[in-house]
Every structure is written in C-alpha cells, then in structure tokens.
Amino acid sequence: MPDHLTIVTHPLVSHKLSIMRDRETSTAGFRRLLREISLLLAYEVTRELPMTTRRIETPIQEMDAPAIEGKKLALISILRAGNGLLDGILELIPAARVGFIGLYRDPETLQPVQYYAKLPDQLEERVSIVVDPMLATGNSSAAAVTLLKQSGAKNIRFLCLLAAPEGVARMKAAHPDVPIVTAALDERLDDHGYIVPGLGDAGDRMFGTK
Structure with missing residues (x-):
C-alpha cells in the first residue's frame, strides 16, 4: 500500500460503505450514511493535528489542558458531491472555516474544468482538508490541491470515501506531500x-439526479 494512503478499516466504516454501495439504497439512506461515515473518517484525517496546551480551571483545580494549536481548520469541498462529506465533518468540527471549489469532468477528455472557487483566508496558517467522495482519475482532486497551494495552503490533507489505484497514483505524482485518507x-x-466496483456517481446518488 502506498505510504501516503491510509485506509480506514473500522468495522462501522466498512459496514456503512457496503450499504452505500448497494444499488437499492435510497437517496435519503445514501445521504444519511455518507454523513455518518464522514464523521468516522474525520477522526482519522485529524489524528495528527498540531497540539498545544492552555491553562484552564476545572471544578477541582487549574491544569494545563491539551488544545489544538493554530488557526481554525479549513474544510474545502469539491462541488457538488464533496458537500455530503462536508456536512458530517462540520458536526465534528463546527468552528472550521469552509471553502468550495467547483469542478466538473469533461466527458470526452476526463480533465477537470473549474467553474467556481471561494476559499478561506490565511490558508498558509491553517490545516486544509479537501473532501470529495470519489478519488477516481485523480485529475479533479489534483487540480483542486494545486489551486489551494496557489492560494497559500501548505498543510493539506485529502479525504475521500472511495479511491481507485489510478487516482491514488495521480495524486502522488502531482502532490506527494498530501496524505490521502479513504474508506x-x-x-x-x-x-x-x-x-469499479464503486458505488456509481456519488453526486447523483446523494441528490437523486441522473
């Protein structure tokens, strides 16, 4: 397995993913499961956040308590399917700053075409987590990370539900410094x-479109 890739093998993640793969799972069920599984994946992608301590007073005494260091996290959703993961992660990290990158894949060339970008400020001082359910060709993901780096981001992680070997290789070639977490x-x-075998188009299954 590539050293920049982490596969979350927790039983709850595997079980929920299997239900999501089932073509009979409803749109509402798919959306709910994606939100639930994103919480579990978020634990893994935030495992190595920089820490510090701050002085607090418990009901018993003062102590130096652990706290996340630095500015609030930046969560960057690749539209539109990334929003399904984003919603769940925001339940876990409600103070995070949120950005959006709009990309669609040209059906002929399979290359990404950008149509929208709105990013948080001071990205150079934040940990940025890019979210998109599917890492397929890797072209859109690599393009989104390139845009983030051009905007100043230095500490970037990528979170997806499913990955293909081709996408993992493409991301490693383009951005070897960006770790990938997937189910x-x-x-x-x-x-x-x-x-393949996949689960179809995540955006279509999430929003009930064809």
Missing part, C-alpha cells in the same frame, strides 16, 4: 472513468 481502495477505473 476503501477499489480495483480499477472503467472506460468511462468510474470506480
């Missing part, structure tokens, strides 16, 4: 750039 590494991509 599963699937077999391959098909001729249309979809992950």
Whole structure:
C-alpha cells in the first residue's frame, strides 16, 4: 500500500460503505450514511493535528489542558458531491472555516474544468482538508490541491470515501506531500472513468439526479 494512503478499516466504516454501495439504497439512506461515515473518517484525517496546551480551571483545580494549536481548520469541498462529506465533518468540527471549489469532468477528455472557487483566508496558517467522495482519475482532486497551494495552503490533507489505484497514483505524482485518507481502495477505473466496483456517481446518488 502506498505510504501516503491510509485506509480506514473500522468495522462501522466498512459496514456503512457496503450499504452505500448497494444499488437499492435510497437517496435519503445514501445521504444519511455518507454523513455518518464522514464523521468516522474525520477522526482519522485529524489524528495528527498540531497540539498545544492552555491553562484552564476545572471544578477541582487549574491544569494545563491539551488544545489544538493554530488557526481554525479549513474544510474545502469539491462541488457538488464533496458537500455530503462536508456536512458530517462540520458536526465534528463546527468552528472550521469552509471553502468550495467547483469542478466538473469533461466527458470526452476526463480533465477537470473549474467553474467556481471561494476559499478561506490565511490558508498558509491553517490545516486544509479537501473532501470529495470519489478519488477516481485523480485529475479533479489534483487540480483542486494545486489551486489551494496557489492560494497559500501548505498543510493539506485529502479525504475521500472511495479511491481507485489510478487516482491514488495521480495524486502522488502531482502532490506527494498530501496524505490521502479513504474508506476503501477499489480495483480499477472503467472506460468511462468510474470506480469499479464503486458505488456509481456519488453526486447523483446523494441528490437523486441522473
């Protein structure tokens, strides 16, 4: 397994992902499961956050208590499907700053086309977590990370639900300094750039579109 890739093998993650893969799972069920699984994945992607201490007073006495160091986290959603992961992570980290990058994949070239970007300020001082359910070709993810770096971000992590070997390799080639956290590494991509066995188009299944 690539050293920049972490696969979260917790039983709850694996179980919920299996239900999400099932084509009979409803739109409402898919959305709910994505929110739930994002909370579990968020624990892993935030595991190595820089820490400090601050002086507090418990009901018993004063103490130096551990606290996250630095500015608030930045969560960057790759539209539109990234919002499904974003909602769950915000339940865990409600003070995080949020940014959005709009990309769509050209059906002919499979290359990303940017149509929107709105990012938090002072990215150079924040840990940035990019979220998108699917790491397929890796082209959109790599383009989003490039945009973040151009905007000043230095400490970037990528969180996805499913990854394909091709996408992992593309991200490592473009951004070897960006660790990837995912619930599963699937077999391959098909001729249309979809992950196999995958779960279909995450955005369509989340929003009930075709």
